[in-house]
Amino acid sequence: MNKIFFFSLVTFLFFSCSKKNENSTRPSTAKINSISIVIDDQLWNGIIGDSIRNKFASPVEGLSKEEPQFDxxxxxxHVMEGxxxxxxTVIVVKIGNENYFKINKNQYATPQNAIHITxxxxSDILDIIEKRAPQIIKSIQEEEIKSHQLLLNDSLLNPLVIQKQFQLRLKIPKSYSYALKNTSFIWLKNEFTxxxxxxxxxxxxxxxxxxxxNVLEKVIQIHDSIGALYIKGKDATSGFYIDKSYPIYQSKITLDGKLTYETKGTWRLKDNFMFxxxxxYLIVDSKNNRIIFLEGFCYIPSKEQRDYMHELETIIKSVQLN
Incomplete structure (x- = not known):
């Protein structure tokens, strides 16, 4: 009888592990910047749901119109399956016998962040959300950039021109074409309806x-001088500049192992309705005594901008310097 029990236990564990491995290798699916929250309706419709929405659906920094960070x-x-x-990105929130937080990578599919909050x-759940939200958001953002970069890999612009001119590589989709190119400056543009x-x-x-x-003031100065030279409307005097009446966000990050200043905000054409x-990004390349200037911007007057800006961020964060 003990032998039968032992055999059954081993068989169960084997198939359980096999099923887990099988599940974790399934390709994950979701639109960019979307999150599945698994939580009972009673919690979702109360202060816990409010806290989750406040943290994860807060406005994206730098957009000229308010849009949520994540959908x-x-x-x-009970639908925690299929x-x-x-x-x-799956966030599971529930009441349990202990206070528990963990981010599991590729638990049910790949790539994936499976985040468990118990x-x-x-009040314990609210405390975990408050303390862990920055860590969760950072993990999700990093995964979304990686996933978006994989999507871009399907159809890339020939990188040799940029590589030869600036000694750097970027993963740029073929939908972009050269709007302006000279010995010191490149403007690539993707036109759609x-x-x-x-x-x-x-x-x-x-x-x-x-x-x-003052790095922020310096970024504005550099940006506006480049805009005055190269980015204009129909009128030659309508230069491209940073509109300081909107919030401007700046932070220090690292790109390709180098100190980088990231700045987000709203641009405008002088004496024009376009914005x-x-x-x-200003990347400090000390090895080559230079600063790389990379910028993405959009003009989409009748649609939301978040995902277009996310693509531009994804392209720029693929940068590799020679």
């Missing part, structure tokens, strides 16, 4: 930024 889809706990477990009480997106590439002497500079969102 949220809520499902009750298509829900294939989502690229609290003994509503509802508007367009653009990429700007140039390089500057490393001396343009000093350690005691939109931009995301700008």
């Amino acid at each position: 949220i889809n809520q499902y009750p706990i 298509f829900v477990t294939k989502s690229r 609290g003994k009480s509503i 509802s508007g367009n997106t653009s990429l700007l590439i140039t390089q500057l002497p490393i001396s343009v930024i000093h350690s005691n500079d 939109g969102a931009f995301i700008n």
